[in-house]
Amino acid sequence: MPVGLYTATDSHTIHFHQLQRGTSDRIRNRRVNERSGKEVELSGIVKGYASGGEYVLVEPEELDEIAPGRSQTLEISGFVDLDEIDPIFFDKTYYLGPRGKGYGKVCSLLEQALDRTGKAGIATFVMRQHEYLVAVKAEDGLLTLHTLHWADEIRKPKDEIDGLPGKSKGTAKEVKMAEQLIEALAMTWDPEQFHDTFQRKVAALIEAKKAGETVEKAEPAAEPTGAVELVQALRASVERARGPKSTGGTATRSRSVKATEKKPAAKKRVRSEPKEDLSGLSKAALYKKASAAHVVGRSHMTRDDLLTALSAA
Structure with missing residues (x-):
């Protein structure tokens, strides 16, 4: 079933430009060759992995060629109860919609089945040269896709927190x-x-x-x-x-x-006048x-x- 992926959330953060203090001159980030100091166009940039004092160069097309399903397939491996997924695994949310007039019924069938069973489909897919673990679920009559963190991306609290709550009992x-x-x-x-x-x-x-x-x-x-x-x-x-x-x-x-702490509430009240509207x-x-x-x-x-x-x- 061909599907379209649509961003489900938006940010209302107010964004600022960077200016040089005392002027109205914008500060901009540019891609500059650190040796020559010259600006480099995006088309002239390749990815390099540092290894043994040298770089292994990788072209974007090479990453696409080795991507599972060539970045086009979202393959559901199985279905789980949504309550089984710990909230710490959830990352971003997208809406899923059928891409093409002939696939609306298939999309609706999957949504109804997930809604009736209370299950979520666990799948993987590649987007922008990154593979994602995702959960597909029914929500308010449509399909939603939630990207999940991989298990090895979840940090262990004992390694991060010096004073865990369990160490000091009330x-x-x-x-x-x-x-x-x-x-x-x-x-x-x-x-x-x-x-x-x-x-x-x-x-x-x-x-x-x-x-x-x-x-x-x-x-x-x-x-x-x-x-x-x-x-x-x-x-x-x-x-x-x-x-x-x-x-x-x-x-x-x-x-x-x-x-x-500063001023405990008084226990007695004296009402001399009706409350103001x-x-x-x-x-x-x-x-x-x-x-x-x-x-x-x-x-x-x-x-x-x-x-x-x-x-x-």
């Missing part, structure tokens, strides 16, 4: 309180709830500099919790988490330990109120996050 009381904190902050997975706030800040910084204005700096990082203070910090976090829950993402929750305020107005209310993490929040945090406060 007390039964500490573990119990940590479990309570996790349960108190349990939530339903909703990817639409989370946003790249840093990229928003970068865009705001660019607009502010264009207008000759300044932007507020982010709050300093939370101080690490000392071992002696751990139980107290956990207890304060559990109490905070069990209070009114925020529905605006993790922006206010992720800093609960930092907030409670904040729904019609702009983000700038909400931010001013958040500053006055000392809302933690406000510099990272969206308008909805600010509204939720103020309503909870």
Whole structure:
């Protein structure tokens, strides 16, 4: 079945050009012969493998000639339960579509069979002179292809991490309180709830500099919790988490330990006036109120996050 491979994800990272400081001159990367200093065209470049003080030269066509299936075949070796694949193996995701009008039924048949059985097809193929291990699965009525890392590409944690979590055991009381904190902050997975706030800040910084204005700096990082203070910090976090829950993402929750260490929440409330309707305020107005209310993490929040945090406060 001829298929087309389509990129399933996109990056929203803001890209910058490199300039020489004090000028508007672009800095560009060029392919330069290190001996002569002259620029070399892409067509004049071959691959070389260093061996014994010399280079073994390999042409691109030679790599294509030895590729399994000549880079044109995605061959499924077998089918496995998707849950059997450890998440650490997953890399990139692509959509698969039939290439040609006569292959839509075959593609649909494979998608339906994978969906009914809950299996994923394990396959290999070559793309851009690299062989990939992949998993093909059914997802929302279409076929998706997930590239996987090879087994020998997965690093062993014991070789990389000096202080593995298992080497320092917490007390039964500490573990119990940590479990309570996790349960108190349990939530339903909703990817639409989370946003790249840093990229928003970068865009705001660019607009502010264009207008000759300044932007507020982010709050300093939370101080690490000392071992002696751990139980107290956990207890304060559990109490905070069990209070009114925020529905605006993790922006206010992720800093609960930092907030409670400095100023534990009061247990008594005095209500003298009805709550103010904040729904019609702009983000700038909400931010001013958040500053006055000392809302933690406000510099990272969206308008909805600010509204939720103020309503909870």
